[in-house]
Amino acid sequence: MERVGEIQEDAAIEIEALRRRVAELESLETEQRRAEEQLLITDRLASIGELASGLAHELNNPLTGVIGFAQLLLGRDLPDEIREDIKIIYSEAKRAADVMKNLLIFARKHSPVKQLVDINSVIEKVLVLRAYEHRVENIQVVTRLAPDLPLTMADYFQLQQVFLNIIINAEHFMLEAHQRGALTITTRCIGNSIIASFTDDGPGIASEDLVHLFDPFFTTKEVGEGTGLGLSICHGIITEHNGLLYAESKPGKGATFVVELPVLADNK
Ligand code: ADP
Numbered sequence: 001m002e003r004v005g006e007i008q009e010d011a012a013i014e015i016e017a018l019r020r021r022v023a024e025l026e027s028l029e030t031e032q033r034r035a036e037e038q039l040l041i042t043d044r045l046a047s048i049g050e051l052a053s054g055l056a057h058e059l060n061n062p063l064t065g066v067i068g069f070a071q072l073l074l075g076r077d078l079p080d081e082i083r084e085d086i087k088i089i090y091s092e093a094k095r096a097a098d099v100m101k102n103l104l105i106f107a108r109k110h111s112p113v114k115q116l117v118d119i120n121s122v123i124e125k126v127l128v129l130r131a132y133e134h135r136v137e138n139i140q141v142v143t144r145l146a147p148d149l150p151l152t153m154a155d156y157f158q159l160q161q162v163f164l165n166i167i168i169n170a171e172h173f174m175l176e177a178h179q180r181g182a183l184t185i186t187t188r189c190i191g192n193s194i195i196a197s198f199t200d201d202g203p204g205i206a207s208e209d210l211v212h213l214f215d216p217f218f219t220t221k222e223v224g225e226g227t228g229l230g231l232s233i234c235h236g237i238i239t240e241h242n243g244l245l246y247a248e249s250k251p252g253k254g255a256t257f258v259v260e261l262p263v264l265a266d267n268k
Helices: 002-074 080-107 119-136 156-178 230-240
Strands: 115-117 139-145 152-154 181-190 193-200 244-249 255-262
Touching: 002 080, 002 230, 002 244, 080 230, 115 119, 115 156, 119 139, 119 156, 119 181, 119 193, 139 156, 152 156, 152 255, 156 181, 156 193, 156 230, 156 255, 230 244
Parallel strands: 139 181
Antiparallel strands: 115 152, 181 193, 193 255, 244 255
């Protein structure tokens, strides 16, 4: 009887070890899949970036002409209704020029100005910037920021831009779905990575959209509400920092955006 008990115990230990091994292999597989997906996205964005930058340069000159001549005309003595039409030409051309400017920011591989940065304090600063909206729009923010997070070398303002973009998107989609929202922000350090994650309780992202999130001009917002450039610029910024930016979501179950940055790995 005792022998049977021992065998059962040994078997249970072995099963547990196997279970752990399977879990390890699964997590390695997920990591590898994620790395491959990232590579594909980065490659695709690089070629779109080249096209975008060529296009933006070509279109910038004629646009500058339209804006300049509209301004010249506005300085003249004109009948009111013509003045109003020219104002529209001027403001629409300006809007197009702004899109071009963002496109160039996305395409330009501009080097970040790096300094020692505490990711927690960047997140806290961004939350202060959005505090008013969170209060009036009924958005609850829960933060779980690791107190002993190591510093990283990063461009403070670029990271601020990335976190702002992610948070403003979460606000938009949560409010659209149910006129309020819950946003959970966590930071932690695993191995050589600082990981910041932003989880909202909005509508989530359809699986066919997940692969296009970081493409320039991909947007599901109403016409005129979004340019679809935000996340592609964020992806460029995080890639320049040798980090990863990805999203996880099940439709109807909210979305999580994850930013992974190396701990002091690249301090150029
Ligand atoms: P824009 O905000 O102008 O649409 P972005 O590049 O910032 O551009 O976002 C692209 C798209 O990613 C959004 O239009 C939306 O479809 C999707 N998205 C981003 N964040 C979220 C989120 N928190 N929940 C659901 N969808 C999101």
